[in-house]
Amino acid sequence: MSRSSQENPFDLNKASDFTDQEIAEQWVDLANSAGGLVDILNPKSRMPMLLLGGKGSGKTHLMRYCSAPVQAARYSGDVAQAAIADGYLGIYIPLDALNTDKFAREEPVEDHWSLVFAHYFELWLATALLATIRDCARSQSLVFSEPEFVGAVVELFDIEPAVALSSLDELLDHFTRTRKNIDSVVNNSRLRGERPLFDITFSAGRLAFGMPELVSRHAPDLRDVLFVYLIDEVENLTADQQRFLNSLIRYRRGSATIRVGGRLYGMKTLETTGSGEPIRLGAEFERVVLDEILREQPEQYDGLVRRLVAKRLERVGYATAALSSIDPYFEEVDNRDYWRSVDRHLPKPKENQLAPYHRKLATDLKSNLDLDDLTITTIIDALQVPNHRFLEKAAAFQYRKSWPANLDGAASLAIEVGNQARALDQGDRDAGSDLANLISHFSSDILAQLFHDYARRLPYAGFATMVELSQGITRNLLVNLKHIFRRSRFAGEEPFISGVISIKSQSDGVRDGASWFWEDAQPPSGGLQVRDAVESIAVLFRTVRLSHSPSECALCAFSVPLDALSENSRRTLSVAENWSYLVKLQEGRRNKNSKRIDALYQLGPMLAPRWEVSEHRRGTIELQQDLANAILDPAHRAELPNLMRKRLARLIAPSDSGLPTNPRLI
């Protein structure tokens, strides 16, 4: 336990934080099938694949798990035996070290820079492949005809190397020297404004696909091994550079194939070089979105992250916590007896002073129904539920939703609703069935309103909530847990040692996480426009949630008629989805009027605490074309205040009362 007093178990949240050995040791998997996550990548298939996903969804972890050094770590360090046993050999190639901007500082690039990139890129792949082949060749158990292989590789060049090469080391040196020469030429070219000049020594595809074929020939034990280029962080390539990669995917051959990892927005084009004809989904490549798969299997994801958290706890010495269920370490808002416990999270009620929700109700009754003070007092008295503020608030909520049509009904409605609330307080569910039914739908909104009424932050607590907030992306969960742990320690708690992590520490932690998520996503262009749009959507949800009469419970999603939107609006939605601010729900939603299926988007659950909206997938609101364009397209932004007021008119205040001029103020 000595390390636990120092270390935050969730400090490391990126695959790059781990060595190959640690990747092998810390690996956790889905429990559903024999192959688990590796089956998703399917490295034994020759069909190329685009493995996409939100930031931190585990793409790099999965690709590195299938890479040669980690394969070797699973087979006592013998990479050749690992390749033979697994049937494939992963060559992991992160593209950030390629520093692709040196070939394409401004777009569109001149043709000669495309040629330089293509040559350099293949040399880069070939160097990584050759280094792995060399590791294989060193295996005692492998018969490898090294000089013959090297001779055959030299034959692949159109211009033979100036010096004779006979060993893998010499060949690798030659690759490295050639690459460094190009680096020097490129640097000088940038410095002097000259064209980069050097010899193109081999034709495209010759090394990347030719060398694996030669391995099969000169190392017979590896003849059934598939060489898989695991090309990660494809977003680093420009569209022009991706065309060359796509061409490699199209003209893949023999015992080599390609997996391309990247963010959702990573692929800028599917076109190839030359004709520009795009590569075809299904026929030439598969496309997998990792976090989408995990979101579609919530139970699998839940199991996966629990095992992941246990590993992290174990790693830094919280052995007891690692072996037990994680949930009891997280304090939860106790929902028994209709959330009676929330009372202790709210300020103490003051004697002879109305609760804030009753004060506001009294004001609305006066202004809307023109009731006299005595009647209002009678109504408020009838809605009182002593010592149970949740039920008292629920009664006020119900009263507002049922809002009396006239003066006569005002008092009787209060008595009816108040009686139901007090019946529930006494445990009589039958007598309070209508209110109980309403609570079953709107409990999270009533809770949100109650905390808002008392100007308290809404709690987000419980491990299950943390899993839900992470939206199928493991790093989101780890970042939230990292902040929660930090907050908890700062509050003097002993997380995972004794006691529980308080609701406050958890809530503060997820708000830190939400800030990170909001600031961290940095769309390369149009970021402000997208953030404005997402913020407007979140404010709309929040306004509905805190309104006089919410139309939807736990609102977190909206549907839009995509085809009817402006191009700018569709672009905003696409960028917001690519940066995981919005999650597109594949099922869509049937439009109430036209019966067509509209596109359906959920506000990223990680952002829910930022605006205190619901993180659960329940309520959906339909955005008509005009309002959607006003939110999503800056050209229509000026129309937003009016359209927003119109859309919310029936929700934010009792009928016929004066509308607030700015719904944001609610």
Add this chain to the structure above:
Amino acid sequence: MQHDIEALLDAKIELSEFAARGQSWDLFISAYNDSQRVQTVFPKVPAARRNWWVIPEYGYGPSDLADLEGPVVLARGSEAQVMKAGLAGSCFDPTTDQRLCIDITGLMRPHILFLMAHLQDIGVTQFDLLYTEPAQYSRRAETRFSIGEDVRVVSVEGFVGAHDPDTSGDLLVIGIGYDHHLISHAIQAKENARVVELHSFPSLSADMYHESILRLDRVSSERSRVAGEVQYSSANDPFVVAASLASAVRVAETRRRVTNIYFSPLATKPQAVGFGLHYLKRMRGTATSIIYPLRPSYDKETSTGVGRSWIYPIHL
């Protein structure tokens, strides 16, 4: 004569001292902006010729420049294009303008770095750089230097290394400044790299160190890999920075194998000069690059008051 960086640790001199010696330059160049520390120094510099450069990032229009005498107005482009156009616009001739001084206070960091590499490349191995400290940044810890969200992290032209596909030991040394968004961009651009923070301490003034730490805390979620890897260096002495950078890399190499190295100078401009010096003297041709998060625009005025003006004699 080759000058080693360490030999120049106390080479910087104050402008007033330089002027008092009766020395002057053949050509003095300064990038125009609204800062008092740029505008008040310009007329005081002893030089046969003085030239304003109007760089595109500040977005000045013709009416803003009406009072300037013969400014060289530069169009948008890469740092290479902008700086070369600037030198051409100033009719810089290495044979006649043997004593060259450039005020870096208003220049962008990539401009400064490129200028150093370019001057060395064309054989100008000795020149002076001038920098005037602010009394304070205008909004203290909230000061915004760069504008806009469209950021692209690029290798600075002339500082592109010969990198290795093996990224397992990549190192990113960041000069920690006020612009936490830029820090976040640099870290994200080199996600696989271990981060070494080079803090400016002592800072230009006592409170600036604290202010930069406050800004840095905002990217705490990104900083999972930095535990213990913090180094300190001068804020206003590029020669000390160059020596500290060399030391930071040496320390990092003793801790773990280093594959590719990236420098990202995001603190003061003298620090950027220090990064440039170290690179041009020691790292050329290696697997090392200087990277910088480019933004389309920069604030015309970020500081208040005029602090000390330093002359840095550069020998490449």
